[in-house]
Amino acid sequence: MEFSTLKARVESLSAPFRPNSLEDVNKVLQGTLTVMSAVYGNESNQVKTLLKSAEEIRKKQIITPLVAQELSQLVRGTISNLKEEIDAGLFGGLQKRIAGDVLTDFIQLAKTILEKQGDDAKNVAAVLAAAAFEDTIRRMGSSFAGVIGRDKLDEVINALKNADILQAPQLGIAISYLSFRNHALHSDWQKIDRASVHSVLGFVEQLLLKHFQ
Numbered sequence: 001m002e003f004s005t006l007k008a009r010v011e012s013l014s015a016p017f018r019p020n021s022l023e024d025v026n027k028v029l030q031g032t033l034t035v036m037s038a039v040y041g042n043e044s045n046q047v048k049t050l051l052k053s054a055e056e057i058r059k060k061q062i063i064t065p066l067v068a069q070e071l072s073q074l075v076r077g078t079i080s081n082l083k084e085e086i087d088a089g090l091f092g093g094l095q096k097r098i099a100g101d102v103l104t105d106f107i108q109l110a111k112t113i114l115e116k117q118g119d120d121a122k123n124v125a126a127v128l129a130a131a132a133f134e135d136t137i138r139r140m141g142s143s144f145a146g147v148i149g150r151d152k153l154d155e156v157i158n159a160l161k162n163a164d165i166l167q168a169p170q171l172g173i174a175i176s177y178l179s180f181r182n183h184a185l186h187s188d189w190q191k192i193d194r195a196s197v198h199s200v201l202g203f204v205e206q207l208l209l210k211h212f213q
Contacts, residue, residue, distance in 0.1 A: 009035055010082050019072035020065050028075050029054060035082065050078055103139075103208055106132050107201050114197055119189065126192045129200040130184035133177055136204050140165060140211055154178055165211075173203055 013031050017024040033047060040046045053074055061067040110128035113121050134153060141147030141156035145163040157174050160166040166174055177200055183191045 006035060006039065010079065013079050014083065017072075020068050022064050022068040022071070025068045025071045025075060028079075029071060032075055032078055032082070036078075050074070103132055103136055103204070103212070106135075107205060107208075110197070110201055114194065114201075122192070122194050122197060123187075123189050125201075126180075126184045126189070126197045129197050129204070130181045132204045133200055134181055136207050136212075137174065140207065144211070153181065170203075170207075177203065 009031070013028055013035070017028055019025065029050075033050060036044070036047050036050065054071060057070045057074065058067055061070060106128060110125045110132065113128070114125040115121075137153060137156055137160070138147070141151070141159055144165045145156070145159040147156050147159050151159075154175070157166060157171070157178075160174075161171055180192065180196055180200055183189075
């Protein structure tokens with residue numbers, strides 16, 4: 001779930017609802033669980049705690065309006081906490097860490113493939129390395145330099161330079177890898193060797209450690 005979508009969803013869940021209506025409260029509860037699952041994961045302590053608290057209320061109260069009222073208080077408190085964490089920038093950082101984890105897995109896959117012999121393995125790993133490089137640069141552009149859309153990759157790198165995010169020697173390295181990315185994109189395999197694939201993967205790992213952890 002994108003950060004803007006997440007924020008809009010939490011705002012909609014914050015809208016007034018009938019606290020005595022079990023139907024309304026359950027709808028907001030389910031919406032809150034959906035948001036929390038997207039952010040923290042289905043098996044997270046936050047989700048488990050909310051589910052457990054809701055179940056305890058249902059077991060304790062028999063009269064439907066009282067169940068609705070207590071669940072309403074639980075949900076309102078949870079949503080309020082979500083809003084505070086958004087305002088504090090927690091989810092922006094979380095989103096970056098998730099992106100970093102995904103790209104790290106991508107890099108590990110490329111390394112595993114690169115361990116195999118033959119040009120086919122080298123070529124596949126090169127495509128994965130080029131994709132990881134481009135995606136990392138674009139995510140950095142979006143997160144740190146206000147780049148929105150599909151600007152040319154060299155323009156994104158320049159925006160990161162102007163924002164003082166990419167500086168020497170990383171700036172020069174990033175620029176030099178544009179040709180690698182283009183060779184992989186156009187299947188110019190004779191211009192790509194295993195050493196260059198390893199080099200790109202190592203560079204992307206450095207960026208991820210610095211900006212997405």
